[in-house]
Amino acid sequence: MAAAINMIIQASHLTKQFKSVRRKEGVLGTLATLFSHDYEFKDAVTDVSFDLEPGELVGYIGPNGAGKSTTIKMLTGILVPTSGHCTVNGIVPWQDRQANGRGIGVVFGQRTQLYWDLPLVESFRLLKAIYGVSQASYDRHLKKFSELLGLDEFMRTPVRQLSLGQRMRGDFAAAMMHEPAVVFLDEPTIGLDVVAKEAIRNFIASVNKERGTTFILTTHDLNDVEKLCARIILIDHGRKLYDGSIDAIKKRYGPNRLLTADFLTDAAGVDIRMPGVAVLERDGQRIRLEFERERVRADELIVALSRQADLKDVTIAEPELETIIRQIYERGLDRSGPAPQ
Amino acid sequence: MADAGARHWSAYREFWRLNFLTLMEYKVNFFIWLAFTIVYHGVALGAIWIMMSRFPSMNGWHWQQVFFLYALYMLGHTLNNTFFFTIGEVPDLVREGRFDRLLVRPLDPLFQVLSQPGQIWPDELVIALIVFILAQGAVHLQWSSSTVVLLVLATLGGAYIDFAIQLIIATLSFWVVRLDALRWVVMSLENDFTRYPLSIYNRAVRIMLAYVFPFAFMNYFPATVLLHKSAEVGYTFNPQLGWLTPVVGAVWFAAAYSFWRLGLNKYQGTGS
Amino acid sequence: MNLAPYAEFAKRAFSREATYRAEVFTRVGSVLLRVFLLSTLWTALYRNNGAKQGISLESMITYATLALLLDLIYGVNGAYVIRQKIREGSIAIDFMRPISVPLYVFADTVGQTGFALVQIVPALVLSFPLLGLMHAHVGGPSGGIAALGFVASVALGFLLNFLIDLIMATATFWTMEIFGIQIMVQFISSLLSGSLVPLYFFPNGLQKIAFALPFAGLYNAPLSIYIGKWQGRDIALGLGEQALWLALIWFAAMAFWRRGERRVVVQGG
Ligand SMILES: Nc1ncnc2c1ncn2[C@@H]1O[C@H](COP(=O)(O)OP(=O)(O)O)[C@@H](O)[C@H]1O
Ligand SMILES: [Mg+2]
Numbered sequence: 001m002a003a004a005i006n007m008i009i010q011a012s013h014l015t016k017q018f019k020s021v022r023r024k025e026g027v028l029g030t031l032a033t034l035f036s037h038d039y040e041f042k043d044a045v046t047d048v049s050f051d052l053e054p055g056e057l058v059g060y061i062g063p064n065g066a067g068k069s070t071t072i073k074m075l076t077g078i079l080v081p082t083s084g085h086c087t088v089n090g091i092v093p094w095q096d097r098q099a100n101g102r103g104i105g106v107v108f109g110q111r112t113q114l115y116w117d118l119p120l121v122e123s124f125r126l127l128k129a130i131y132g133v134s135q136a137s138y139d140r141h142l143k144k145f146s147e148l149l150g151l152d153e154f155m156r157t158p159v160r161q162l163s164l165g166q167r168m169r170g171d172f173a174a175a176m177m178h179e180p181a182v183v184f185l186d187e188p189t190i191g192l193d194v195v196a197k198e199a200i201r202n203f204i205a206s207v208n209k210e211r212g213t214t215f216i217l218t219t220h221d222l223n224d225v226e227k228l229c230a231r232i233i234l235i236d237h238g239r240k241l242y243d244g245s246i247d248a249i250k251k252r253y254g255p256n257r258l259l260t261a262d263f264l265t266d267a268a269g270v271d272i273r274m275p276g277v278a279v280l281e282r283d284g285q286r287i288r289l290e291f292e293r294e295r296v297r298a299d300e301l302i303v304a305l306s307r308q309a310d311l312k313d314v315t316i317a318e319p320e321l322e323t324i325i326r327q328i329y330e331r332g333l334d335r336s337g338p339a340p341q
Numbered sequence: 342m343a344d345a346g347a348r349h350w351s352a353y354r355e356f357w358r359l360n361f362l363t364l365m366e367y368k369v370n371f372f373i374w375l376a377f378t379i380v381y382h383g384v385a386l387g388a389i390w391i392m393m394s395r396f397p398s399m400n401g402w403h404w405q406q407v408f409f410l411y412a413l414y415m416l417g418h419t420l421n422n423t424f425f426f427t428i429g430e431v432p433d434l435v436r437e438g439r440f441d442r443l444l445v446r447p448l449d450p451l452f453q454v455l456s457q458p459g460q461i462w463p464d465e466l467v468i469a470l471i472v473f474i475l476a477q478g479a480v481h482l483q484w485s486s487s488t489v490v491l492l493v494l495a496t497l498g499g500a501y502i503d504f505a506i507q508l509i510i511a512t513l514s515f516w517v518v519r520l521d522a523l524r525w526v527v528m529s530l531e532n533d534f535t536r537y538p539l540s541i542y543n544r545a546v547r548i549m550l551a552y553v554f555p556f557a558f559m560n561y562f563p564a565t566v567l568l569h570k571s572a573e574v575g576y577t578f579n580p581q582l583g584w585l586t587p588v589v590g591a592v593w594f595a596a597a598y599s600f601w602r603l604g605l606n607k608y609q610g611t612g613s
Numbered sequence: 614m615n616l617a618p619y620a621e622f623a624k625r626a627f628s629r630e631a632t633y634r635a636e637v638f639t640r641v642g643s644v645l646l647r648v649f650l651l652s653t654l655w656t657a658l659y660r661n662n663g664a665k666q667g668i669s670l671e672s673m674i675t676y677a678t679l680a681l682l683l684d685l686i687y688g689v690n691g692a693y694v695i696r697q698k699i700r701e702g703s704i705a706i707d708f709m710r711p712i713s714v715p716l717y718v719f720a721d722t723v724g725q726t727g728f729a730l731v732q733i734v735p736a737l738v739l740s741f742p743l744l745g746l747m748h749a750h751v752g753g754p755s756g757g758i759a760a761l762g763f764v765a766s767v768a769l770g771f772l773l774n775f776l777i778d779l780i781m782a783t784a785t786f787w788t789m790e791i792f793g794i795q796i797m798v799q800f801i802s803s804l805l806s807g808s809l810v811p812l813y814f815f816p817n818g819l820q821k822i823a824f825a826l827p828f829a830g831l832y833n834a835p836l837s838i839y840i841g842k843w844q845g846r847d848i849a850l851g852l853g854e855q856a857l858w859l860a861l862i863w864f865a866a867m868a869f870w871r872r873g874e875r876r877v878v879v880q881g882g
Contacts, residue, residue, distance in 0.1 A: 018609060073610060078444045080606055094606075098345065101447035113442050115458050117363050126359060126458070129351040130448055132344060158366075373793035377800075384800045388809050395814045398661040519633040526643030533650065541657035546650060 008182055008214050009052040009075065013084035016070050016238075018042040044070040046238040047084070054181070055212040057204070059225035059232040063329060067238040068218035072186050075216070076106050089181055102131065105180035107171050109187035114159040120170050121155045124177060131178035138177070145173040148203050165196030172203055176213075183207075185217045189224055201227055222322045236329055246321065253328060254319035259289045259301065264310040272304060285312075349452055359458035367460060378465050382472065386411060389536055400541045405479035406568055407537060412469070412476035413567075414535045414560035416492075417499020419469040425504045427457045431511035432520050438611045451601060454511075480568060488567060494587045495563035501590030502555055503531075505597040512597070515604040531556055538564075540573045551582075555593065558586045618712065619720040626691070626724025637732055644681055644736040645743065651677045652744055652751075666813040671750040672840040673811070678740055678751075679839060680808050680832055683767070685729045685736075687774045687831060691722030692782035696792070699785045705877055715779060715870055722775055755841025762848045766835035769855040773830050776859070776866045777802075783866070786873035807833035813842070827862060830855040 020040050045067040052058060062068050073079040075086060077093030077100045086093065089103040114123040128138045146152045149169040154162055162170065168188065175183060185204075189197045205228060207213050219225060225232055226246065234242040234249075242249060258280075263270070267287045272279065276295035281288040291301055298316055305311060364371055389411060393404040402410075431454055434440040443453040482488065506527060514520055531554070539547050539561045550557040563583040565571050571580030631637075652674045659670040668676070695718060698704040707714050741752035754760040781795040803809055806828035812820055823829055834851045837843045843851050 073441065076445045078441045079608070079610060097444055098447045098449070101445050104445060106442075106445045108438075108441070111438060111442070115359065117366065118359060118458065122359055122362065126352065126355050129355040130348060130446055132348040132351070367790075370790050370793065373790055373797075377793045377797045380797045381800055384804045387804055391810050391815055391819070392658070394816055395665050396658045396662040400657075400661060517636075519636050520639075522636045522640040522643060526639065526647060529647060530650070533647070533654065537654070537657075541661065542653050543657075546653050 006053060007051040008054045008056075009050075009086070009088050009216070011051070011071075011075065011084070011086040012049045014045055014048045014071065014074055014081050014086055015043075015083045016045040016067075016074060016079060017082045018044055043238050045074070045081075045235075048235065048238075048240050049084075050233055050240070050243055052214055052216065054214055055208070056231060057208050057215045057229050058217065059229035060216055060218045060235070061220065061222070061225060061232055061325070062218075062235040063220065066235050068235065069186050070238075071235070072106075072184050072216070072218060076104060076184055077101070102178065103181050105175035105178070105183040107168075107175045107183070107185045107188050109168070109185075109190040112159065112167055112171050113174055114167065114170050116160045117158060119156045119158055120151070120162070123159065123170070123174060127174055127177045133178050137179070141173075141177055141179070145176065148206060149173055149199060165192050165199075168192060168196060169199065169203075172200060176207065179211065180213070182214045182216070185215060185219075187219055188217065189219065189221055197221075197224070204228060222320075222325065226321055234325065234328065241328060249324060250319065250321065254321075254324040255292050255294060256290045256319060257293050257298070258317040258319070259291060259298070260286065260315045260317075261289070261302075261305050261311060262286050262313040264312050267309060270305065270308045272301075272308075274301070274304065277301065345447070349448060352448060353452075353456055356456040356458055360461050363458060363460050364462055370460065371462065371464075374460070375464050378468060382415065382468065385532070385536070386472075400538055401573065402538045402570075405476075406564075406570075409476040409480045409482075409568065410538065410560050410564050411536060412473040413495065413564050414499070415469040415472055416496040417559045418503055418531075419465040420496055420500035421503040421507070423461070423463045423466045424500070425455055425507065426461055427455055427459060428504065428507045428511050429524075430454070430457065432514035435514050435608075436518060436611065440608070441610055444605075444608075450605065451508075451598070482567060491563060491566060491583065495559070495583065498586030498588070498590035499559035499563075501594045502559055502586070505590070505593035506531075506554065508594075508597040508601055512601045512604040515608050527554070530554055535560055538570075538573075555589050558582075558589045562586065619716055622717055622720035623724035623727070626721040627727045630725050630728035631731075640685070640732045641736045641739070644685075644732075645740055647681055648678045648736075648740045648744065651681070652747065656747075666811075668811065668813060668840070668842070669750075671748050672842075674744060674748060674751050676811060676836050676840055678744065679836055682733045682737060683770070683832060683835070684808065685733055686726055686767070686771060689722055689725045689729055690778050691718050691725055692775070692778040694718060694721065695779075695782035696785045696789075700789060708874065708877065714874075715867075718779065718782075719775060726771065754839050755844075758848065759838050759841055759844075762838040762843075762852065763835050766830075766838055766852055766855060769852065769859055770831045770835055773827060773855065773859050773862060776862045777827075780862070780866050780869055783869050783873045786876050802828045802831070805829070806831040807836065811836070827858040830858055 018041070020042065048067075048071060060068055060071065070079065074081045075088055075093060077088075077097045080094045088100060091100045091103070093100040093104075114120060115126070124138075124142065127133075133141075142151075146155070149172060151169060151173060154166050154170075157166075159167060159170065172188070189200060192200070201224065204215060204217070208215055215228075217224065217229065229246065231245055232242070232249065233240060261267075263285045265285065267282060267285050270282075270287055272289065274291075274296060276292040278290045279287065280290050287305075289301070291298075302311070302314055305314075386408070389407055390404070393399070393407060397404070399407055431440070434443070434454070440450075443450045446453065510520055510524055510527060513523065534542075534546075534550050535556050539550060539557050542550070547557075550561075563586055565573065566581065566583035655670060655673050655677060659673070664670065695704070695714070698707060704714070707717075744751045754763060777798075781791065781798065784791040784795075805812075805823045805826055807823070808831070812823045812829060812833050815823055824833075834855050838848050838851065
């Protein structure tokens with residue numbers, strides 16, 4: 001693999017299987033569990049491979065329990081994979097955790113790395129010591145982060161008194177204090193309000209642009225992904241389903257556009273029989289259609305509609321990433337093509 | 342790597358600075374825990390005193406000597422408590438998923454466990470020193486350079502024995518969700534069987550407390566050397582065994598640390 | 614009042630505890646080990662000094678063994694969740710539900726204690742025969758009445774212990790710092806209840822104080838009945854005294870709880 005030299009993250013055939021004790025129902029069942037050695041194996045991640053170039057900003061998406069966090073934990077060296085291999089910054093993460101730790105930053109959405117009882121700035125000072133950040137860089141970063149994330153107003157507040165949004169902003173600054181080349185974000189915007197989400201998205205985008213930091217971001221908020229990432233990796237049940245650009249997935253799996261037509265009279269009698277058009281819903285004077293962008297021209301469709309009744313208003317919408325991805329989860333990748341007529 | 346050493350050291354200094362800051366923020370708590378520590382050891386000494394008043398013959402050890410035995414145990418035990426106290430938090434860290442964080446930082450995970458800022462302060466060590474000063478007066482300890490060396494070795498080695506056992510328990514939490522029972526039994530073994538001279542027990546117990554859970558090296562063996570009671574040790578053990586405490590501490594720590602390393606590779610984390 | 618949900622809470626607590634299976638084996642094993650070690654300790658003390666205060670070595674070993682098992686019952690601190698709920702602020706939500714929080718906590722404690730019994734029974738069944746190998750006459754109660762009295766006395770002790778824990782947890786409504794004090798009380802109680810050393814071995818003055826305090830109802834009362842230190846009228850008096858303390862502490866705990874509850878409702882936690 002000659003091209004591999006340039007890759008900042010390389011994951012090949014990563015697989016993780018968890019082993020746990022099987023539980024039984026009821027009081028007698030729980031007592032029986034005491035004596036039986038019945039193990040349960042859970043395939044959290046199966047045979048996942050991908051490469052990331054420096055400076056990429058990739059969305060790693062999938063429904064709950066898909067294996068996103070488990071993948072992140074292997075890439076960050078927290079878990080040792082059952083099989084498969086990966087390198088991050090050229091290091092095998094779980095083999096040399098300390099070297100690996102210097103080059104990566106990690107934000108877990110649900111868990112803070114800030115010290116609960118202490119003012120925010122004290123956590124930063126501790127991280128400065130942990131990562132051996134020089135005083136000059138520390139001052140520079142702190143100034144920069146304060147600007148981007150508005151940390152100044154709560155810098156001296158004990159972390160336990162911060163709002164979730166403030167704490168997450170603190171956590172982002174904490175993860176970037178040592179200028180990592182790669183940053184892993186596991187559900188970073190979970191539970192945040194719109195303002196905090198926006199601040200954090202801007203922060204990610206600006207760090208990515210200015211420093212060329214590589215980001216891999218797990219989330220099930222696809223707005224994050226649409227706003228930030230050019231590339232997505234889609235997984236479900238631990239397996240990779242898709243890896244490529246958002247545009248391509250939209251073209252390939254979202255060939256249908258949506259049309260909503262409002263009539264001046266009742267739309268019950270409206271009946272469109274054109275190849276590549278399907279009626280989704282009728283509601284009084286309104287009708288909703290889906291049509292294939294490659295086969296049907298919007299103006300022809302509108303003309304056809306207006307012949308049947310008096311049109312009041314028409315809107316046309318592009319498919320949402322969310323809808324496409326939901327379809328892929330529901331129908332599987334191969335069968336998620338154009339809606340059958 | 343010199344750089345790694347420097348980072349560990351400056352992180353450790355920062356850790357104690359933060360401990361101090363936390364302490365300042367929770368002054369009331371500090372005094373409550375100080376009172377607690379005094380009550381804790383007071384109850385233990387009270388129980389010894391009650392027992393000695395009913396059962397004055399402890400195989401030739403009078404109450405001052407039993408008191409000294411406890412004071413010697415306190416030195417090693419509280420040294421461990423002061424510097425390695427947070428090892429007891431590992432099961433919680435693992436269960437709540439906070440242990441993950443320690444694996445993505447460029448510092449040794451065990452070092453990070455032992456330097457989690459909290460409300461740690463060497464108050465218990467100070468109490469132990471006061472108790473020890475009283476106890477050595479009560480037994481009219483003869484001071485010499487070898488007494489000093491032995492005391493230092495016994496305290497350091499004792500702390501490592503105590504720590505090694507805690508480390509093994511902590512490591513088990515990588516596999517077992519709840520360890521309260523095991524912690525409870527080891528703690529009570531330590532509490533029950535460091536109180537009285539080993540020589541009152543039968544052979545099986547003596548061997549267990551010397552080799553299986555080597556608590557006897559924390560206080561009994563060094564005390565027999567210091568109090569010139571080596572003769573009573575002779576019939577089961579070598580009378581100079583008290584000098585070996587640091588060796589036992591080192592061996593136990595090495596074994597416990599290897600086990601810890603093994604556990605780190607088996608670490609599964611929690612499913613959240 | 615509908616008690617069905619509380620039965621469900623108790624069942625749930627039982628199942629929850631039972632998920633920690635490794636712990637059961639460690640606990641039973643550790644009780645056996647400690648029983649054995651304590652028996653060697655008391656044997657050694659008696660061999661050096663002879664019997665004291667009319668308590669034979671066999672009675673003493675029986676006493677120490679049962680005290681260990683009672684530790685498992687009294688060690689269940691179901692009221693601890695109140696502290697957690699207050700810390701997380703979720704207690705206010707509990708107040709809005711049609712459920713009595715103390716009763717809920719009690720049901721939870723009962724469930725947990727039920728599971729403690731799952732550990733105590735095998736530990737008991739194994740330890741007395743084991744001790745029997747070394748000492749004849751260890752184990753059985755001193756008579757039928759003693760056995761019944763013991764069970765009644767443990768039941769009273771269980772309630773008493775629950776209420777003491779509840780009072781401690783209620784104090785959290787005012788300050789979280791109470792935790793240190795709570796553990797302090799536990800340690801003092803371990804000495805004054807007769808759990809570490811029978812109160813009969815205490816020097817006179819201290820003994821009088823210990824007998825006068827409610828802690829004696831936890832260990833001293835049931836164990837004195839079991840080993841036959843108390844007989845006939847003494848058993849009745851002892852149980853009466855436990856009941857009296859229980860009533861007193863019950864009133865105190867309820868009054869205290871209501872004040873704590875009002876504090877949350879008025880001040881919003
Ligand atoms: N430590 C663990 N032990 C057992 N099962 C686990 C563990 N961690 C995760 N799992 C299981 O593996 C699957 C993937 O989990 P995860 O990677 O956390 O999913 P995601 O982050 O995509 O929601 C889930 O079914 C989860 O229950
Ligand atoms: Mg996840």
